[in-house]
Amino acid sequence: MCGIAGIFAYHYAANAISRPELGAMSRHMAQRGPDASGEWFDPAERLGLAHRRLAIIDLADRALQPMASADGRHVIVFNGEIYNHLALREGLQKEGAEFRTWSDTEVLLHLYARYGEGMVTRLRGMFAFAIYDTTARTLFLARDPYGIKPLYYSDDGWVFRFASQVKTLIAGGGISRDRDPAGDVGFYLFGSVPEPFTCFRAVRALPAGSTMLVDRAGAQVPRNYHHVGSVYGAAQQSLEAGRDSPAAFAGIALDSVRHHLAGDVEVGAFLSAGVDSGALVGLMRDAGAGQVKTITIGFEEFADTPADETSPAADTARFYGTHHVTRMITRSEFETDLPRFFEAMDQPSIDGLNIWFAAKTARELGLKAVLSGLGGDELLGGYPSFRDIPRWVRTLQVPSRVPLLGTSLRRLGRPFVERLRLHPKLAGLPEYGGSYAGAYLLKRGLYLPWELGEVLDRDTVEVGLRRLGPLKLINAQLHGQPKDPFARVAALESSLYLRNQLLRDADWAGMAHSVEIRTPLVDSEVLERSARLDLRGVAGKTALAQAPAKILPQSVLDRPKTGFALPIAQWLQASSLGSMPVPRKPTQHGWARDWSRIVHRQFA
Template sequence: MCGIAGWVDWERDLTDERPVLEAMTETLVPRGPDAGGVWLSPRAAFGHRRLKVIDIEGGVQPMQAGRGGEQPCVVTFNGEIYNFRELRNELQGRGHQFRTRSDTEVLLHSYLEWGEKCLSKLNGMFAFAVWDPNRQGLLLGRDRLGVKPLFYLPHAAGVLFGSELKAILAHPIASAEVDAEGLVELLCVNQSPGHAVFRDIRALRPGHYAWIDRRGCRELRYWGLESGGHPDDLPATTEAVRELLEDVVQRQLIADVPVGTLLSGGLDSSAVTALATAARNREGRDRLATYSIDFEGNEENFQPIAIRPEQDNPFARMVAEHVGSDHTELLLGTDEVVKARSEVLRARDIPGLADTNAAQYLLFREVKMRSTVALSGDGADEIFGGYRWFFDERMLNAPTFPWAVSVSGFEPVLDPELWQKLRPHEYIADQHAQTMAEAPALDGEAPADARIRQMFYANLTRWLPLLLDFVDRMSMRVGLEVRVPFCDHRLVEYLWNTPWAFKSTEGRVKSLLRDAVADLLPTAVLDRKKTSFPVSQHPAYEQTLRQQMRAELADSNSPLLPLVRRQAVLDLLEGPLGAQGMWRSADTLSLLLQIAEWVRTYNIRIR
């Protein structure tokens, strides 16, 4: 796992631009704390920061390779190719020779053999750039589900790219400007495909690649969901899911560094943990390391709500004991969450769900002290249908995304003129309509099933990328590689056309997953309701946010003042502590405080 950055320019000699490339690459040191490198040529220049995971000695980047007397191509790569061994064998059969054991070299030779078509052969999470001097072009590629990030900024003479926005913003020609559309994306906690919040900067869409040459930049799709019939009955489907999960987890355990799992005690992380334990036991390896998280005071202050009906740790302990893992419980202080907010902002380069992101960041920071790679249960709810909006008719048929609850949360406190300019409700409604329209339909499907299919599509293409972005940024900020087995594209493709009735037998949420791993887990975990990621419920957390907001409003130079109704925010500060729901007053305060810090820290210009 790594960080990548680069620059293609048809008008400058980039061999003279080392300081700029080094500045861009330096911003990515947390993603790749183990090593770094810069490669320069007249038209293209690459930077790389490395987190050593596979072939620690041999996988040095940027990496070059050529074939058949042509000039060597160059790659800078972030991610993991889980089928690199099979691809290596196939390429050797085609005459390719390898100097290392790394998946990076396999990726580069895959490009040499198949060009852009190599993307369809890769199983993994990845973002990469290949400079081809023979074609005088740059290939940017991103994995199918968007696990690994990649941004690019086309300009008149070429393109800039980077794993994170900060790498692009470190270049002199990049500008930290945000228009109304970018601001509404922030306030709605939304992530539209291709949108990067900053003006003119694009996120390469999942399942796409971009080809850049003198004629310009073209972004093309190489993978997408396709609707069709499902060939298997329910028992065969359950068996197929189990076999796929076993293969996926087995592949994702491959590493030359310590590997663990993030264990909340929920169905998804428990299934990954049990499958990983079984795989390691077959190989006669040491006990699997597992990690769970909680906050000081949560036991005393816990308040059950719909999205968090119970605490995690009792179930995490139950699973750890059941599988025999080497389990660590991480207890975080409320003050740590507040202090982590600035680090969280610098990790994402844009504001977000600060308390959730801070909890993730603190968890990953502690895990990194013991493991370099961790497997998580992210993605299961999106492919098996684990959210309540799959079952709630009102949410299922609403003309908006069910997770876009922050829109209403901001309406009372945002400046009325700004609200009218942004029109958040209309923006989200338009995004929702576009999403539903582009979902691949299945001829002859019943209207209710067609609507469920659309909801799955929205979850996979709008909600999941945001969650994966959170995980990537918070984990890579501390140099931890988090792998997501449920995002394997083979599993996603198979479940996309699996009937909803198979996924919710007798109304049981994620019944297909529960049945597929029924022999691996305690009954209490198999029957457990979904519980969202833990956040601090200690009154001191929100009290601190309120104190910080009062100080922000008292600062006549605060960048927040032009954006909000000051009195409405003051009224919010006088409301009751601890109001719970999909969107809390603490969430509003936290995001507003992040926006103020963001504008100051990044010198944001709001247009």
């Protein structure tokens, strides 16, 4: 887990790259890699690469980056972990490859030399990397299938820049800071900025599961090699022939946990009161981990309420014999951490505080890597969206096809909804509820399109909606046309909410404390194998709960799902917040809208 950055003056008439700019970018990433830093420049000063290292695999200096191949042709900067690197190394050695390190970074160099761009389909892990070919003078970039590791770029027609964070690119001072209305609109619609957009017109995200080649003509269009929706679509044939038993999921989950424990440092775990993290801790025990350090975050405001996860999580920790730490977060600590929290936040998000405090605790315990249960709800159907969205579509599919009917009903019904103080999403059901894209926007939307005028000016809304195309963007995640309603919702949740919010927040919040967060349930091989199982609804959670040799207690499985909550509403109402920019007029429908306005001000 590291930070990477680079500048490539590909155009023949472009000036030599700026070493001070690359240095500023590298310094901005210091927390991503406190163990070492390095830079590499080609002799003509046309390309520079920077790396910040958090040493996890092969801790010796021989594994430092940027790393060059033995013949000097290829140079790489890499962020992430390749969990199958030992198997890949063995195969390459049989083909004659010689290694100088035990790092997964060197494996990537040999793979690229042998297989070129097609190497990415052989990788199991979370990754974002760039490889420069000094002979062909090309720069190759790649990002993992789920988009666990971020990678952003900017291309002005002369110079190509890339980095692990948006703010790192901005810190270099070489690109425009003009805002992108699509980023602002996307944030207020979804609670996070959906890729490939960012807050800045000049910066784009390399899409998850994509590669890109930059040559003397400039950056080519990203090439996609993996779609979550396509995996579910491809599994349709085997599903029609009959689903495999959910019991097979135990082997899939254990195999993933074993891979995610790879490395030369201790690996801990975030532990909630739910099935996902609890089962992973049990599987860590089965995979041979010693006494695992587990971490639970709690809040005094939630004591003796269903939202309090500390007591049931402690029960799970005792059940598996972990070294457990419960960290109680106070309003005072929240206020103290808030400036640094916003400084570390790479793109606006209404989430991230839970990961922030959990990663902070992990660092205090001396951990560099932890496992998280992120992705379990998306994979196993744990959200209400798996029930609600298909039901809305079935009910409203026909009336939604009548031209202007939905829009007219929404406009007529909105005043009644407001007068009765009902949730504004109810007014949008006739217009949006009849399609998966529209129903998903209703379900996950923070603000809805017709409400954006409450938080953004008219021009920003018009331009932002046009550039973003929210329904088109959502529909694009159904690539491969999965037919099963469960598969459709799983593809949407994994490709939007999980990718753009949960995984992104885990990256910047974890890296702010120099902690690598690993997600065994967010894994391309787990997805491909489990897509052929009957994991819908309760069956999926039961299969995961029963995956460890020491099965999770039934009380954990029966516990009502509450989601991970934070007492932000109480904190926002507290007078002691002082200079905290609390909205003068709180919104009617929950703390998330109030919090979103506070977050957005930090990026305005």
